[in-house]
Amino acid sequence: MxxxxxxxxxxxxxxxxxxxxxxxxxxxxxxxxxxxxxxxxxxxxxxxxxxxxxxxxxxxxxxxNYEMEYGVNQLSSIRQPSPPPVLAKISNPICGTSELTQEGLHFTNSYHDLHISVRMMEDFLRLAEQNTTMNLETCGVLAGSLVKLLVFQVTTLIIPKQESTSNSCQTLNEEEIFEVQDNHSLLSLGWIHTHPSQTCFLSSVDLHTHYSYQVMLREAIAIVMAPTDKSSPHGIFHLSDPAGVRVIQDCDQRGFHPHYGTGDGSPIYERCSHVYMDPCLKHEVIDLR
Known part of the structure; x- marks a missing residue:
């Protein structure tokens, strides 16, 4: 036998x-x-x-040898089931080709989706109110994690010690920010700041600030809160990639200065089309001031 x-x-x-x-x-x-x-x-x-x-x-x-079919990773960092998020209300975003993967993940221009809470932006405005009334900028760091199907979630707003003017904001004691992120296992997903008396846009200084975020994470965002701009009280931006990224990368000027375009006619920065406002996403605020 x-x-x-x-x-x-x-x-x-x-x-x-x-x-x-x-x-x-x-x-x-x-x-x-x-x-x-x-x-x-x-x-x-x-x-x-x-x-x-x-x-x-x-x-x-x-x-x-077995081929494993890719499915949804149910990670412990997902705190609760959430209803489908709503696309961020941003005017005239410059969109690229979109496609839907087999797993159901929506990609735009190959950017992974980034979810943020509307309430976090409202909380930031309240925390910045005192500075805003004095015509001083306020800035904060957007931190979070990577969850199911390569979706980034902004879960933590960090307000560092800072010094401000009417058109600038400089963080202080940045090691405290790193310590918070390290203790909570958080990624830097972008930053947020106010324009207390200006319109909603990214200045040349803002572009260089954001470059340091986007060069580390392509999906990183820059949020501008402009409470006096009735037509556009907030905007969610990033550098165009690769054209805008190259312009800032090659620029060694400091302070406020002009940038003379990308060479191919595309904008240096644009409104994001990969950001979703999630009404049920929980968040916390860590004020280090």
Missing amino acids: TPSPSFVILVPQHQDLFGNLIIAWTRVTIEESFPWVSVKLEGDGGSIHPNEESDEESESDFLV
Whole structure:
């Protein structure tokens, strides 16, 4: 009687957040009687031939390679189920080609979606109110995490110590920001600041500030809150990529100065089209001032 074959199965156990298989395998040996199957080795591998007689009795180990279908990673960082988020209310965003992946994730210009709470922006305005009445800018750091299907969520608003003027804001003691992010395992997803008496736009100084965020994370955003701008009280921006990023990268000027375009006619910065306002996204505020 043909001995029962021994199967060795290598099963991938984990999948990282970027869809790559982590090399962590579990070795599973299954020994069970299969009287209707005999095993024949061919070349470097083996093949299974049902109902085929064999003159030699042998036991073989087989490595069975399984393809794992990508699904939704239910991570512990997801605090509660949320209803479908609403696209951020931003005027005339410059959109690129959009497509829907098999997993249902919506990509725009290959940017991963970024979700932010409307209430966080409202909380920031309240925290900045005293400075706003004195015509002083206020700034904060947007921090969060990467969750299911490569979606970024802004979950924490950090208000650092800072010094401000009517058209500038400089953070102080930045090591405190890093400490908060490290203790809470937070990513820098962008920044937010007020224009207390100006319109909603990014100045040349703002562009250079945002470059430091976007060069680290392509999806990073810059939010401008302009309470006196009735036509556009807030805007969510980023540098155009690659044209705008290259302009700021090649510019070594400081202070307020002009930028003379991208060369291909595209804007240096634009309103984001990958940002969604999530009415049920929880957030916390950490005021270090």
